[in-house]
Amino acid sequence: MTEIHTPRLLLRRWDEDDDLVPMAEINADPxxxxxxxxxxxxxxxxxxxDIERWEEEWDEEGFGLFAVELLASGELIGFVGLSVPGFLPEVLPAVEIGWRLGxxxxxxxxxxEAAQAVLEFALxxxxxxxxxxxxxxxxxxSENVMRKLGMVPDRVTKHPVYGHPLRVHAIDLTEYQA
Structure with missing residues (x-):
């Protein structure tokens, strides 16, 4: 099982029995x-x-969205991880790092903290x-987190379904290692 520990967090695979209700509460927050x-x-x-799809991506791609819990309490606080951004075909093939916290x-x-650990895991x-x-x-x-990761703006585009403007940030292995 893939797990990542940071000073304050545990990033792990999903347990639908324990994670469904707290993640649903996060997803229900406007x-x-x-x-x-x-x-x-x-x-x-x-x-x-969503959780079922995220777990399938782990099985198919060898990476996915980690459930993130606080080490101090064991409380689920959201997710941070990797996914293939199929909703935006113009960037494919690509792997996206993303997050959603309560x-x-x-x-x-x-x-x-979690995204830095996931970026290292990815690269x-x-x-x-x-x-x-x-x-x-x-x-x-979110863009501040991207900058903290060393990512730089790559392009501005529009969401193909909803039309709102998006900014894509990127980092490659050589930039990460520098």
């Missing part, structure tokens, strides 16, 4: 979801489908040469 897709919240059933966990450095353990991250323009906190 503040969390406002930058994702069309901004719609997700219910328990949709979250169960609002009580914003502004404490958890996203940056050193999984042998990827390049990783991207995609944010809706205006989502400054």
């Amino acid at each position: 503040e969390v979801m406002r930058w994702i897709g069309d901004g719609s919240v997700r219910d328990l059933e949709r979250t169960a489908e 609002t009580p966990f914003w502004g404490q450095g958890y996203a940056s 050193t353990d999984r042998g990827l040469d390049r990783v991207i991250s995609i944010a809706r323009i205006g989502n400054d906190p």
